[in-house]
Amino acid sequence: MKKYFFLFTLLISNQYLFSQSENIPEKSTQKGFAKIDFLSIEMPLTNIPNEQNMGYTGIHYNLMLNDFFYTGVGIYGSVSGDRGGFFTLGVNAGIKKNISEKLYLDTGFHFGGGGGAGAPDGGGAFILPHLNLGYNFERFSLNTGWSYVNFFDGGTIKGHQLNFSLEIPLDFEYANYKYLEKEISITDLKNSTWNQKPKRNSLMVHFNNLKVLSEDKATTGEILEGKTIKLAGFEFTSYINKNWFTFLKLDGAYDGIRAGYMDVFLGGGYHVSMNKNSTNILAKFGIGAGGGGGVDTKGGFLLYPDLSIEQQIFKDIYVSVNKGFLLTPNKHFYTSTFGLGIKYYLERNGVKTENSSFNKGKFKGLDVIIKQDMYFNAKRMENPTEDMHQISVQVNLDLNKNFFVSVQTSFANFGNAGAYAEGLVGLGLKTNSFFNNSTTFFTQFLGGAAGGGNISTGQGLLLKPSLGLDYQLSNTLSLRTSGGYVKAKGGELSSPFINLGIKYNISLLKLK
Missing domain, CATH: 2.40.160.20 (Porin)
Structure with missing residues (x-):
């Protein structure tokens, strides 16, 4: 009798463990x-x-x-x-x-x-x-x-x-996108391949003001000293360990000068937390490239030292205030910077952590979209009006099954507007899947900075609503098409547009 009881218990245990593992999404690399x-x-x-x-x-x-x-x-x-x-x-x-x-x-x-x-x-x-x-x-x-x-x-x-x-x-781990918003307890995840140290990232949308301190004039002859160049952009951070991190930052001007200025920085920094991790101080240093909009940065090489203070407002969301400098090495272009941002922290793809506040893991969707846009009759400041085309990269992070946040950058590649570029952020709404889970409809509203290429964008503020659909090709790839309207506030650009692209979509395990 004891023998049969042992075999029965073993069978039930194996069945339980099997069902548990079946419910946990497979980790892929x-x-x-x-x-x-x-x-x-x-x-x-x-x-x-x-x-x-x-x-x-x-x-x-x-x-x-x-x-x-x-x-x-x-x-x-x-x-x-x-x-x-x-x-x-x-x-x-x-x-x-x-x-x-x-x-x-x-x-x-x-x-x-x-x-x-x-x-x-x-x-x-x-x-x-x-x-x-x-x-x-x-x-x-x-x-x-x-x-x-x-x-x-x-x-x-x-x-x-x-x-x-x-x-x-630089490898990364992920799960199938179909597990979007699936929640699993940390206890169960510890008995799976997700039982590893999590990796930490952050994404920040920010506004940054450059107060020009240098005396050198713009390439147009305009006096920039004393002016404030207003930038909008985003910053992605990846942590090497608890304190050290690397970051990538992109910004574009939307006010203060003629549209067209942008900068891109790659750098590193050191992070210190206090007040039970509710307040952070970050020291950063970046090197990169910048210029445009009449700003004379010579060859374009820029330095970016910065100090930021962050305060927690929700569990994963912080308000950030930064103060620093942005300059060429010889100070030909030299500015003092002050900015404000909203930052979202993500502990992903692992549950082996000393932070006892986490009790669940949730799989969050991530999309990377590469597409080609066409603007019909894009208004120019001087040249005759004609269609303009641009290549674009967009990244979406799902807030839940239907809402997402987006960042996007685009550069002209046909239509006599080679210097034109955009840097946009926004929100979107998507439906559940239709037609045998193959098709999803979405709408999104993006806004941000744009300019250059003789396109009439005023000082650079751009609004861009659209509607579209995704058609699934495989577990990770979908075709995407959309159409909408682009309007420059303060400029004459006011055009319908269409685009076609491909979307790479996965899900990441987020601790909560």
Whole structure:
């Protein structure tokens, strides 16, 4: 009898454990790598006598789709020469093959759009193929080789050059998007593959004011000293450990000067918490590129020291106030900064934590969308009106099954507006899935900064509502299309638009 009782108990226990594991989403790992590259582009003879080469540097993130093929996105900016404010955005694709244990070949291309700083960029569309030889070290790799750049839509920037790259493996873990908003107790998650240390990230939407302290005039001859350039943008932070972190920050001007100024920073910092983690002090230092809108940053290389104080208002949401400086190394362009932001913290993909306030895990949806926009009859300040096209990257974080927040950046690539760019944030609403769970309808309202490319956006404030749908292709990919209206407040840009793109969607385990 005892024997049968033991077997019965064992059977019930196994069935219970099996049902528990079945209810916990499977953890998958996506291999990828971050890349920073640099090339020196010979500029054609235009309005600057004896123009220097443009130092062109990029920040990329690529997914390894199998053992050798990768694809991703990247943003470039000028950091030396005479074209500060020259920026581009694009998509990457390539093949990496080992030729020995340490050596590898990397061949691929980058296609995108952008321009600025009065450069002969045409409509902004360009290609950047490369063929590199690389060497794998323990925690990173270096590669160098041939590349070719061609702004082929009416631009005259083209040529061959060497490129140099640093790559760092950067994998991430995720679950199927269908588990969106699923809640599981930490007790159950500790008996699964999610029983690991969580990774910490934050996303901040902010407004930043630059009080110009330098005496040098704008490229238009306008006096900037004493003026305040108002910026809107977003910042993504990834924590290395409890205190040290890295960040990526993008901003664009919406008031104070002629539209067109933007900056991009990559940096690191140190985080100190107090008052039972309800108050944070963060010291940051970033390096990056910036310019446009008449701001003369010479080659575009900028420094950004900053000190922020944050106060908790909800469990994961903080108000941030920052004070610092933004300047070129020689202080040709020199500003004092003051800003205000809303920051959202995310402890993700692990439950092994000393913080006893967490008792559940919830799977939150994340979308990355790459799309091509078309603005009908985009009004210009001087040139004849014509359609404008732009390449765009948007990231959505689901607040629940139906509401999401968005950040988006876009750069013109056809339509004689190569210097035009946007940086937008907003909210959206989506339906539950229809037609055998294949189709979802959505609406979103975005707003932010835009300018450049002779497009009439006034001082840069832009509003952009839209309606659209997603059609699911696989567990992680969907086709996306939408249409809407774009309106520049203070400018003549007032156009309907349509777009078509592809969406990559996953879910992340968030502690709560």
